[in-house]
Amino acid sequence: MTNLKDQIEHLDGQIFVDHFREARRVAAGFGIQLDYSAASLKHRETFLGASDASNFLVTSRGIVTSCNEVLQHSNPRAKLFQYEAWNQEDGKFVLDHEAIDRLGKLNVHDMPKCQGCIAKFNCAGDCYAKSVSSTGDPASAGYTERCHITRELLKDNLLLALIFKMAGVNASGSPQHVCPM
Numbered sequence: 478m479t480n481l482k483d484q485i486e487h488l489d490g491q492i493f494v495d496h497f498r499e500a501r502r503v504a505a506g507f508g509i510q511l512d513y514s515a516a517s518l519k520h521r522e523t524f525l526g527a528s529d530a531s532n533f534l535v536t537s538r539g540i541v542t543s544c545n546e547v548l549q550h551s552n553p554r555a556k557l558f559q560y561e562a563w564n565q566e567d568g569k570f571v572l573d574h575e576a577i578d579r580l581g582k583l584n585v586h587d588m589p590k591c592q593g594c595i596a597k598f599n600c601a602g603d604c605y606a607k608s609v610s611s612t613g614d615p616a617s618a619g620y621t622e623r624c625h626i627t628r629e630l631l632k633d634n635l636l637l638a639l640i641f642k643m644a645g646v647n648a649s650g651s652p653q654h655v656c657p658m
């Protein structure tokens with residue numbers, strides 16, 4: 478169970494950004510590239526395979542989920558991310574078509590808050606599981622503290638990409654990637 482809402486103190490996004498920048502500098506000294514998943518420079522309209530039932534993750538209890546944070550039936554986010562289950566008697570998986578329809582709406586085009594955002598096609602609405610934990614609805618109108626983090630770190634990534642390009646260096650050539658969130 479990774480839903481820590483009400484169990485940890487509220488995150489100050491700027492403090493995270495400051496420490497991430499410091500950690501990034503230290504990591505670079507060891508030849509390690511530190512990434513923040515929502516600030517990717519890739520064009521994306523969905524976030525990390527949770528949409529459209531693209532992820533097919535089977536738990537030891539035969540539950541099929543599109544999010545590796547939501548593995549138990551008791552998880553409050555199960556209705557959104559779990560879309561299939563193993564039927565022992567019939568020896569096959571049983572689809573939940575309504576759940577698949579809900580997963581089909583998990584994309585940046587269905588997120589009102591994202592439409593004017595600089596990170597729209599990079600963040601793609603951010604981690605839907607974390608948004609649900611924070612606001613109860615992945616398409617909720619309000620920004621989360623992660624929105625500030627994403628925009629700041631995306632700006633860093635754009636600047637770094639520009640600097641690398643001007644220096645003729647391939648920014649993706651680092652030997653190791655670490656994603657903390």
Ligand code: SF4
Pocket residue numbers: 588590591592594595596597598600601602603620621623624625627628
């Ligand atoms: S509004 Fe927030 S969730 Fe949407 S794209 Fe921008 S940073 Fe990401």
